[in-house]
Amino acid sequence: AMATEKCFAKGSPAPGPVPKGQLHLYSMRFCPFAQRTRLALNSKGIKYDTININLKEKPEWFLEKNPLGLVPALETSAGEVIYESSITCEYLDEAYPEKKLLPSSPFGKAQQRMLLEHFSKVIPYFYKIPSARRTGEDVSTQEVELKEKFAKLNEHLEKKKTKFFEGDTITMIDYMMWPFFERIEVLELKHCLDHTPELKKWTERMLEDPAVKATMFNMDTHKAFYKSVAEGKPDYDLGL
């Protein structure tokens, strides 16, 4: 097992090859996209080692493996590298058959992918609004738009009458959405959930999930990390 959670920066030695039957996850502790992959790994009980990357000073060996230098990225013992959060999650669900997160039917999978596509249009608001606030811009229109999008998600839950987005147990789409909702309070967007009670209840159920509990950070930690980012010196090793 990896000895450290501290991030690897430029000039650091490359980690050894991935042992047979294992997986390396290249990550950053506070990245919401990487958290998606960690949720899938934890939920499915897959054995893996995490190598956190200093995203401001990426190690050369990391860029050799993964020219785009993005996290999350997975590396197998065969040297296969997979990147992009949703691609890593689908890969894991296909390569590790225990505890399937995607439905087996083609239409069930399509439904998950369509919902993910919808949600991909929500994500930019989690960045745009806080960033506009910092420069003193008026964010009221954007907040209205975000509330509308939350209302649609709320409607989905209301119509289906399920505890989670695609059933009464957690599936892939819940994990893909979770990391952003985990950060909603620290991003000062919690009030946008005021008129979406089903969506609120969903967040409360998610907080009970073991994989969420294993990968989440509390509000104070998120706050401290965002502060370090806003100051131009992201503290990737915060708390270690």
Added chain:
Amino acid sequence: KTSSPRCYIVTVYPAPGPVPKDQVRLYSMRFCPFAQRTSLVLHAKGIKFETINIHLKQKPDWFLEKNPEGLVPLIETPAGEVVNESVITSEFLDEMYPEKKLLPATPFGKAQQKMMLEHFSKITPHLFKISSAKRKGDDVSGLEAELKEKFTNLNEHLVKKKTKFFGGDTVTFIDYMMWPFFERLGMFEVQHCLDHTPELKKWTERMLEDPAVKAIMHSTEDHKTFYNNFLDGKPDFDYGL
């Protein structure tokens, strides 16, 4: 091979009935590059389907009921299941119909195709940006340089792999996802951006030999005419009929 009827505009036509049991229905628009992806998959896999073309400026109510976003392509099954988004419909069809698989069988093979598609998704906005900038008379040299760089990356992929197509020596999913935009390089007036990417050029020539591509392609002239009318705000969705 398809059972698609003569294409017709559906604006005030009543809602079509349920999809017959042995086929799927594609809601489309004849010149849409995204719908072309789904159409290519249907043809390549030999799936029985019917097409209903939608007037994208005057969408029928019944279409918006099935699909509130009102976009094409849309696939509807006999069970009334509705799937939208070009890539999602294409994957759905490949999973539903096991003959002539377009995606590889292995999880890593699938992941590789999806990573290539993710890369390619950064190219398509460039094409639209370039043509809209040209129309305004703006300088496109910067945008074209970026496009050439991206084409160079694609070229390098083919050089490294030494394969005829992006996923191997036969046409696979990723080739069909990329093709509609290459079919329109003339329309976007960026064919010269392929000048220094010989493998990529050869790939386009091989794609032009593919039966599914041949079955549904339009000429550069037809693409240009449609696109110009579209950009002028007067799209002729039935152009050529």
